Amino acid sequence: MKIEEIKKLSREKWLPIIREESAKFLCELVKKQKPRKILEIGTCFGYSGCLMLSQSEDAFLTTIDCDEFAVAQAKKTFFDEGFAARVNVICDDGYSVLESLYKNKLKFDLIFLDGPKGQYFKYLPLLKKILSIGGFLVADDVLFHGYVKQNGPVKHKHRTIVTNLRKFLLDLSNDSNFDFKLLEFEDGVAVAKKISE
Numbered sequence: 263m264k265i266e267e268i269k270k271l272s273r274e275k276w277l278p279i280i281r282e283e284s285a286k287f288l289c290e291l292v293k294k295q296k297p298r299k300i301l302e303i304g305t306c307f308g309y310s311g312c313l314m315l316s317q318s319e320d321a322f323l324t325t326i327d328c329d330e331f332a333v334a335q336a337k338k339t340f341f342d343e344g345f346a347a348r349v350n351v352i353c354d355d356g357y358s359v360l361e362s363l364y365k366n367k368l369k370f371d372l373i374f375l376d377g378p379k380g381q382y383f384k385y386l387p388l389l390k391k392i393l394s395i396g397g398f399l400v401a402d403d404v405l406f407h408g409y410v411k412q413n414g415p416v417k418h419k420h421r422t423i424v425t426n427l428r429k430f431l432l433d434l435s436n437d438s439n440f441d442f443k444l445l446e447f448e449d450g451v452a453v454a455k456k457i458s459e
């Protein structure tokens with residue numbers, strides 16, 4: 263599958279992919295920082311993965327998604343776009359893969375978190391450990407349609423995800439080992455640079 267077809271498939275299957283401005287920010291970050299090892303949680307059809315790989319020839323991407331259909335499509339995308347040799351696609355639950363990456367002492371220079379929003383806070387302690395010093399953690403959609411910054415009561419159906427995203431942002435912004443920024447365009451992008459261990 264070519265990258266242009268992904269947008270159409272993502273609309274058909276109701277699986278969102280990174281938006282334009284957030285994608286532009288991510289591409290610029292990869293181009294500037296030249297991370298060698300990138301980890302992505304939330305491969306979907308390989309759209310954001312291809313964007314990152316296209317920005318730096320030295321980058322190798324490890325990307326995780328628990329959806330078998332999405333992973334099969336992503337593998338085709340990476341192959342068709344000529345990135346197959348620089349990517350490892352893992353079909354499994356994000357948290358269990360993070361545990362095994364940590365146990366195996368693997369480190370990453372950039373982590374793009376774009377998976378289950380309600381679990382970002384649970385992933386965070388492991389993400390902090392597997393990120394190299396000087397590396398960046400980028401988390402997409404952290405404002406969850408604006409509900410995260412909204413004052414007053416949150417609708418019952420959104421309460422858990424909003425509470426958990428707030429915990430994630432508070433924990434990251436209070437951590438003195440990280441330089442934290444919240445970019446408030448589109449659905450919100452959290453960016454944190456690891457400055458010490």
Ligand SMILES: C[S@@+](CC[C@H](N)C(=O)[O-])C[C@H]1O[C@@H](n2cnc3c(N)ncnc32)[C@H](O)[C@@H]1O
Nearest residue numbers: 279280304306309310327328329355356377378
């Ligand atoms: C927003 S989409 C990712 C979009 C992709 N990063 C892009 O921009 O092209 C979120 C993805 O996270 C995956 N996901 C949700 N929960 C997950 C989990 N517990 N472990 C791994 N992947 C998960 C979904 O299957 C979905 O494909």
